[in-house]
Amino acid sequence: MTLFGLLLLLLGAAGATFIEEIDPSLAGEGDAIAAVIVGAAAILLVIGILEMIASIGVFVHKGWARWVGIVVGTIGLVLGFLVLIGSFLPPGGNSGDLVFSLLWLGAHGFVVAALAAAGEHFQPAYPRR
Secondary structure (H helix, E strand, O other), X not given: OHHHHHXXXXXXXXXXXXXXXXXXXXXXXXXXXXXXXXXXXXXXXXXXXXXXHHHHHHHOOOHHHHHHHHHHHHHHHHHHHHHHHHOOOOOOOXXXXXXXXXXXXXXXXXXXXXXXXXXXXXXXXXXXX
């Protein structure tokens, strides 16, 4: 997700000229589209960085990382449902949107379920004195 956010950030930073060059029918709307792309890129970057921090923390058995992973995974589930709903809206998405959203939902659902079920694993092995 972080890499995709960086890619979108580069596309948005390229600006209206680049966007209008890609699709000439967007003449005059490039600035607004670039602003939306930069905003979406910022959201994806924040979520992606939180996912990376949480994954490193989970590998070293930190309890806070488990909760960050559950929260970020739940946010990913919400975004996945939005993409799934969007794939059915007119003018009708292609089957790639549907497959992508189902894979996205499956991956984030697995992460949330695994982290939620692994609460005992993140308990201290020895009580603190």
